[in-house]
Amino acid sequence: MSQEPGKRPGKEPGNEPRTKGERTRARILDSATELFSRSGYNSVSLREIAAHAGMTHAGLLHHFPGKEPLLLEVLSRRDEDDAAYLFPGLLGRGPDPVVAAARHPAAERLNRLVAVVGRNSRTPGLVALYAKLSAEASEPGHPARAYFVKRYRVLRAEIGALLGELFASSEPPVAADPHAVAQQLLALMDGLQTQWLLEPAAVPMEERVWEFLWNYGLAPPVAPERGPVSH
Amino acid sequence: MSQEPGKRPGKEPGNEPRTKGERTRARILDSATELFSRSGYNSVSLREIAAHAGMTHAGLLHHFPGKEPLLLEVLSRRDEDDAAYLFPGLLGRGPDPVVAAARHPAAERLNRLVAVVGRNSRTPGLVALYAKLSAEASEPGHPARAYFVKRYRVLRAEIGALLGELFASSEPPVAADPHAVAQQLLALMDGLQTQWLLEPAAVPMEERVWEFLWNYGLAPPVAPERGPVSH
């Protein structure tokens, strides 16, 4: 990430923001998240965000130096919440070996990964934001470019490692390259979300993902047709 | 589409625009395509497009009633060029049964479909535009929403039919639901492009797509490992 937002006091897990400034900051971030999610980055003004948070835009700019830093904070906060559920400590502010060591079994982690697409169905605005921004960010010089490049690198590596475990422990072992499959899986989930945003009823996302994973001997926790799952 | 742009004289295949107005119109569309592709829809002004086409923005607005209709024209023109290569007459201004009947064999159509992602590598701006817009367009009321909903419906149906042919004529026949696989394939291609835009070297798109298709007994024209291709 090209821009460090500071030390962020009171953001350790289980810590509520104490000072008034911290609470205002959090309120702004909530509003920004909601509005960016609903309408994207370019189409939302600082004035709208500030009004939603109960301030003027000048008041908001006291807490954030500009619109771009605000976006970067929104993204990294979302990822901290969301990715902690999947890969503790990995996407946040540098890996935390202690937390990262305390992992769930591989099968459970795969279930959670697929469950994320269902989880996302409840926040279509955020899904659209990520889809829009990840395309927008590909332009050189975009404020979120480094963020997305890193995000995909980490996700590819992590999912690749997960699939590697699962392939090796399968009976018989799966021969496919886990990193190639990881890239396909990630792309599949992204692409399904794009279609789902436009026509939700036409895209059963989780079903399609499990159909893909069946090709590599992987089945959902409650398997309706194919082989039983390990747990 | 919510807004019909008119009858568009002189746009039949093999017809060059005759009048000066038609030529100017085409020049504007070329400029708009290039600039939208490079920087997206919101970030490009009519003034930039007009300047690129060698006019003022007021002159441009003589040919197009506003920015949104211009975008819709850019999209539909691109699709006419591009999809005609794949599925003649399908995505344009209504299906043309005569042209649609003159199709290539199924295997060749699949090869072309996969080749499109390689083709797209030469116009990353347009790829980014489509990715960005397809997410942006999911908001209700977006000018390009109807366009993208239709686009994905048509592509799903068409690719589903193609895969149905290939699955049935395979030895032995493939049991998978061709429409489900079509949706996965489309999503995979979209998602790969998203990652490729951010880090081209990390995403061998065509390779990944063929790896996916191998799961269903389908191989590229020059198959390095698996069974020979039919042609």
Add this chain to the structure above:
DNA sequence: GTCTATAAGTGGATAGAC
């Protein structure tokens, strides 16, 4: 058909009072 001029509005950002 294209221009200049201008309307009418919104954007992000700053200065300084309170």
Add this chain to the structure above:
DNA sequence: GTCTATCCACTTATAGAC
């Protein structure tokens, strides 16, 4: 820490001259 007031760049779009 939040406000009002203001600045300036820039947007889409219109009116009317040439």
